[in-house]
Amino acid sequence: METTACVEKRRTIRKFLPKPVPKETIAEIISEALWAPSWGNTQPWEFMVVSGPLMDKFKTENRNALMSGANSKPDIQMPEKWPDAMKSRYKDVGRTLFNSLSIGRDDVEARMNYYGEMFHIFDAPAMLLILLDKSLLLEYALLDVGLFLQTFMLLACDRGLGTATLAASVHFPQVAREVLPIPDDKHLAIGAAIGWPDPEAEVNLFERKRAPLEELITWVS
Ligand SMILES: Cc1cc2nc3c(=O)[nH]c(=O)nc-3n(C[C@H](O)[C@H](O)[C@H](O)COP(=O)(O)O)c2cc1C
Structure with missing residues (x-):
């Protein structure tokens, strides 16, 4: 697929088919995405690809953490306030998303179930976690992570795969650290669900x- 077509076609995928993604395919996409640029070619990123029983365990525990109101302190803090223009875009995408699921504004239970699904990584068969060394200046290294991630998502899209960058995957870093072998000296930057999109x-x-x-x-000129 042409680059422009991939950029136009990629969307955040929130429903996946129950079909695994071969490890080789994910390895291939990551190898290609490694051509993303980084400051001084430092390539600060490291990866953990989660699937199988550990993915099931992570999904369950991550959803449980949300539902039980566990404390959260993501390694990369999420801003609490946004300028008005951005808040309105955020609200707009939320409204259209909930409309697509026929979930009403006041349907608190359905909304909570939806958030449960999100923290269950939309039941994707696999997830990519991007790790950064704790010694790095986070803000700066995150520029490189963003470049890698979009390259990864476009290459995945090119193969018919769907992805969803998910703050929800790193919102409870204690869950990831309990379930997955995350080294002590690494920050959890971000995660992305990977799977075959449900086309309908x-x-x-x-x-x-x-x-x-x-x-x-x-x-300006
Ligand atoms: C850093 C980052 C974190 C995100 N976290 C979530 C998330 O937790 N849940 C979710 O449903 N979408 C998440 N998204 C997806 C965005 O909502 C999505 O990219 C945006 O609405 C634009 O839609 P599109 O990706 O389909 O073009 C995240 C995207 C980014 C870049």
Whole structure:
């Protein structure tokens, strides 16, 4: 597939087919995505690919942590406040997403179940976790992680795979550390679900928007 087509086609996938993704395919995608640039070619990223029984255990424990109201302190803090323009985009995507699932505004139970699904990594068969050495200046290394992640997602999309970058996968780092062999000297930067997209699920198909160019760009010459 052409690069432009991949960029246009990739969407966050939130429903997967119950079909495993071969380890070789994930290894191939990661090897190719390693061509992403990084500061000074430092390639600060390290990976853990989770599948099989450990993935099942992680999904269950991560959802349990949400449902039981466990304390969370992600290694990379999520901002609590956003400027209005961004808050409104966030609300808009939430509204369209819940509409696609026919979940009403006040249906607290259905919304909570949905969040449970999210923390269950949308039942994806596999997950990529990106780890960063604790000695790194996080903000800076995260520029490189973002470049890797998008490259990874586009290459996955090119093979018909679906991905979802998930803050929900690293929201309870204590769960990942209990279930998975995360080395003590690594931060959990971010995780992404990987699997074969359900082509009929409305939650995969709803329209995503982007701000118009004129809202974002200042041309100077
Ligand atoms: C750093 C990051 C964290 C994200 N975390 C979540 C998440 O926890 N749950 C979720 O459903 N989507 C998550 N997303 C996906 C975004 O909601 C999605 O990228 C955005 O709505 C745009 O939609 P698109 O990816 O389909 O174009 C995350 C995306 C990024 C970049």
